[in-house]
Amino acid sequence: MRTQVAIIGGGPAGLLLSHLLHLQGIDSVVLESRDRGYVERRQRAGMLEQGTTDVLRESGAGERLDREGLVHHGLELRFGGAGHRIPLTDLTGRTVTVYAQTEIVKDLVAKRLADGGDVRFETEVIGLDASAPSVTFRDTAGEVHTLECDYIAGCDGFHGVSRPAVPGLRTFSREYPFAWLGILADVPPSTEELIYANHDRGFALHSLRSPQVSRLYLQVPPDEDIAAWPDARIWEELAARFATDDGWKLHEGPITDKSITPMRSFVAEPMRHDRLFLAGDAAHIVPPTGAKGLNLAVSDVIVLARALTERYASGSDTLLDAYSSTCLRRVWRAEHFSYWMTTLLHVDPAADGFALRLQRSHLDYVASSEAAKTMLAENYTGLPIG
Template sequence: MKTQVAIIGAGPSGLLLGQLLQKAGINNIIIERQSPNYVLSRIRAGVLEQGMVDLLREAGVSERMDREGLVHDGFKLAFDGRVERIDLSGLTGGKTVMVYGQTEVTRDLMEARTASGAITHYEVSDVSLHDLKDGLPHVTYRKDGQEHRLDCDYIAGCDGFHGVSRQSIPVETLQVFERVYPFGWLGVLADTPPVAEELIYASHPRGFALCSMRSPTRTRYYVQVGLDEQVQDWPDERFWSELKSRLPADTAANLVAGPSIEKSIAPLRSFVIEPMQYGHLFLLGDAAHIVPPTGAKGLNLAASDVSTLYRILLKVYREGRTELLERYSAICLRRVWKAERFSWWLTSLLHTFPDTDAFTARMRQTELDYFVSSEAGRTSIAENYVGLPYEPID
């Protein structure tokens, strides 16, 4: 088999890149080691930046999102006995975010790919990438017990942190930046009405909490827990009680508890590798970077990677601008590091760290107070939250 772009991974970034390329007439084949049902079972992000919303519309997969997604023009920070609203729209010239689950984005992209007739091979094994630096690259894999080879011009590695794409790059050519945080998030999904119309990020001496949602009838809540905690240690009754203890009193009074339909603990880390490309291989999303979920940047950063590679490939195939390929990593990393900074900053300010002394605790409190008491500070928070602009490809 032969295609122009081989995409490794059928998560949202691989599917979005495939959809955009397909619409532009650039052939692509997606290879995924899991089944479609497994991919759809991942419960992940739910806040989409303005840039990702616009990109989904450009890809022609926004009909259900625009119909069912919840447009938010603000969110709230709760700390030190007060609640402060960040007016996203008012501070950014009308930009907003969209609450629409990653599972739904993936479902929409899967349906669009099926309708387009583009090829996706699920449940493949033994994926291996070849000739990335010299000659024409190709991918080998096993499907239904048969060996296959896929020749291509370029490979997009969209297969996540544990995928084969990054592992195919010689270790000595990569620089790794990483911070592992001493806590995780216990997340609960429940079919209950949201406690508020907007997201609430709460900093409390007992730990961080987040009130989010997926729809007017489905909520997603999180509480900070230690790395030694296990899901089985947290029956629903304990979770709801702990969540209420970390929220402002009037918010806690309005909280509607219910049976959880999904419960999991996710560790927090910051991770970036440089460069994000090696020869004809380009890394996107979690294959190249991970952010703490505090700033809602993981899925959105993957989308900005997709936008960058897509627009470069458009100019490569339409105008012969192959020199642009060498700029992919630098363009992506400028935005990646700014998103990493914002996620690290919010995580550092809103969470309770072990062995934090009184001075550091007061400094974090003062930092929050300074930013929300200043229009410039609120604007900085807002413009980062709705997403920094995508860099144009000239």
């Protein structure tokens, strides 16, 4: 059993990489441990940078995105009982788009299967060799196979098998003293653009999933028990943290999903070992405040697809050799922006009055300074890839 590129992980990173390689005539096999239904239902972020939407459209995978995605030209910082709009498009010429990761995965799965792609669900990878590249896996019948290849792409997430196969990794991490309680609610959004709210009781985010579905988040302690948050308490707390002096109202509706997500930053270096390349959450994690996780995974595989295309077209290893350093420049910029947004907007339970006053001063500056708004807008809509 042989292919040119073995891709471990059938999330958006692995599927997009397979699709981009297919467009260049490069064969791949995608090995995903979960079943198709699970992968297509897995709830994740859905705020897409301009570069992410561009590559989906240019690759022919953006038809439903263009039809159903919600394009945003700005966002709101809300604190001190008032809202302050950041005009993203006016400042950068770029937009962001709300389109759920679950929908991207559905689009890419359908695209790969329609194109005759080899995507294998419920396939457990039990070993890999990065030097004489091959991946050993167990299929749905329990039989063990070895897939020989030229290169391996580890797109299997934070808990996958790819990163542990890289010797000599340096890792950098930070745990945050809070988590997000996130809900999906069958209620039209109360806003046309995202609201990032800083309140004495903690951070809150009003996002959107569709014209009929809202996605909202509350800052909670990292060890919080979700059973302590009945629906009525969630809506009461959201209303308090979003409250403004002009009487803005939050729409309430049936909550269909709730979960608590811890917040951390993590980077592994390098993102390559021999013929194994790490991409997405296998190499880095960001707190969700900056909406960078999915977009970083996309930028990784764009860089990797370009490098593999050059290798097969010309025999040059130049871009492959630069893969890790190229990706890490963007990773660390996104890590800093996500850290900055997180510390700017959340209430640190250990913060004293001095620290809280500094935070409010910083928020005032960002809301009033054209330079500060531009910095936020440039990072939020996405810096150049590669």
